[in-house]
Amino acid sequence: MKNRNTLQRRLVLETVQRMHNHPTADEIYREIAAENTLISKATVYRNLKILSQQGEIQHIPIPDGADCFDFNTIPHYHLECRHCLRVFDVSMPYQTKLYDQIEGCEDFLIESHDILFRGLCPECRAETG
Amino acid sequence: MKNRNTLQRRLVLETVQRMHNHPTADEIYREIAAENTLISKATVYRNLKILSQQGEIQHIPIPDGADCFDFNTIPHYHLECRHCLRVFDVSMPYQTKLYDQIEGCEDFLIESHDILFRGLCPECRAETG
DNA sequence: ATACATGCAAACACTTTGCAGCACA
DNA sequence: TGTGCTGCAAAGTGTTTGCATGTAT
Numbered sequence: 001m002k003n004r005n006t007l008q009r010r011l012v013l014e015t016v017q018r019m020h021n022h023p024t025a026d027e028i029y030r031e032i033a034a035e036n037t038l039i040s041k042a043t044v045y046r047n048l049k050i051l052s053q054q055g056e057i058q059h060i061p062i063p064d065g066a067d068c069f070d071f072n073t074i075p076h077y078h079l080e081c082r083h084c085l086r087v088f089d090v091s092m093p094y095q096t097k098l099y100d101q102i103e104g105c106e107d108f109l110i111e112s113h114d115i116l117f118r119g120l121c122p123e124c125r126a127e128t129g
Numbered sequence: 130m131k132n133r134n135t136l137q138r139r140l141v142l143e144t145v146q147r148m149h150n151h152p153t154a155d156e157i158y159r160e161i162a163a164e165n166t167l168i169s170k171a172t173v174y175r176n177l178k179i180l181s182q183q184g185e186i187q188h189i190p191i192p193d194g195a196d197c198f199d200f201n202t203i204p205h206y207h208l209e210c211r212h213c214l215r216v217f218d219v220s221m222p223y224q225t226k227l228y229d230q231i232e233g234c235e236d237f238l239i240e241s242h243d244i245l246f247r248g249l250c251p252e253c254r255a256e257t258g
Numbered sequence: 259a260t261a262c263a264t265g266c267a268a269a270c271a272c273t274t275t276g277c278a279g280c281a282c283a
Numbered sequence: 284t285g286t287g288c289t290g291c292a293a294a295g296t297g298t299t300t301g302c303a304t305g306t307a308t
Contacts, residue, residue: 004262004307025298040265045298047263063190066297079237091232098244103220107251108208115227116243122236133282133287154273169290174273176288193298195272 003050008039012047016057017071022078022087024066060087061114079117083124090117132179137168141176145186146200151207151216153195189216190243208246212253219246 003009011032016023019031029044048069052059058070060078068087077090099110120128132138140161145152148160158173177198181188187199189207197216206219228239249257 002262002308006263006307008264038265042266042299043264049299061192063192063196067192079234079239082240088234088237090234092227092230095227098221098224101221102246105208105217105219107254108217108248109254110208110246110248111211112248113244113246116245117231117239118241118243119237119239125236125238131283131287135282135288137289155271167290171274171291172289 003054007037008043009047009050011037011039012044013051013056016048016051016069020071022060022068022070022089024068026066028069062087063116077115077117079119079121081121081124082118083120083128086121088121090115132183136166137172138176138179140166140168141173142180142185145177145180145198149200151189151197151199151218153197155195157198191216192245206244206246208248208250210250210253211247212249212257215250217250219244 012028015028015031019028023031025041025045025048028048029039029041032039032044048057048059051057052069055073058073058075060068060070062068062080065080065085072089075094077092079088079090080086081088095113095115098113102110141157144157144160148157152160154174154177155170157177158168158170161168161173177186177188180186181198184202187202187204189197189199191197191209194209194214201218204223206221208217208219209215210217224242224244227242231239
């Protein structure tokens with residue numbers, strides 16, 4: 001199970017690292033395909049999974065929509081605009097003390113957490129009032 | 130746009146209120162269909178949407194899987210077992226002070242948040258070691 | 259040489275929608 | 284009576300998979 005350094009894998013990684021706007025798999029696919037590089041969407045999905053498992057990019061699961069990916073692998077939180085559905089970074093300290101406040105879950109092994117804020121981004125806020 | 134009190138809507142609401150294990154739309158459908166009541170899955174989805182918009186049940190969005198629903202409408206958090214994929218309640222104070230710690234999002238309107246913990250439930254923890 | 263990776267299409271899981279008929283208010 | 288609701292099937296998303304072929308090591 002040794003990973004290979006293929007053109008497609010390199011392109012997926014470089015594209016995520018270049019796009020700083022939380023692209024979805026489809027957006028990454030279209031970005032690569034626009035450069036006249038032959039790549040299939042299945043390959044994009046496969047490489048996104050491998051790269052995020054290796055910790056080279058971050059997978060941001062989004063309920064009710066396409067998951068997106070982040071060049072920034074440092075744990076952080078996100079905000080989804082309920083109007084334009086774009087995803088933004090939220091600058092907030094990583095909540096390491098959250099687990100101490102949990103009661104009655106002693107038998108669970110809690111490994112990680114995600115916080116997803118919802119609201120309106122500046123543009124949609126101005127637009128929708 | 131006046132809501133009607135149909136048999137199907139009542140059944141969906143009662144079923145969610147009776148099942149205390151965060152059922153998915155499909156599980157609710159199967160529960161109702163098992164009682165020999167004719168209902169279509171589309172109707173279950175439509176009523177789940179209406180009931181959660183009315184605040185009679187709570188919609189729990191789950192990335193990478195089927196969303197589930199909760200009879201408990203008081204905001205609270207959830208934990209998803211990465212092995213059996215079941216969803217559990219997390220007993221933790223609602224984090225009202227979270228928004229104060231956010232920096233640089235002054236132009237955003239933050240309306241709500243979800244915290245999803247991930248890990249292993251007691252059974253899967255014992256099973257997988 | 260031989261795993262691993264790719265492209266393609268089909269399958270998959272979850273959810274929404276168009277439509278004709280039905281039923282609550 | 285009329286609008287809202289239903290069942291059904293089909294379509295819509297987002298993602299994964301089977302398979303034959305291709306390629307990095």
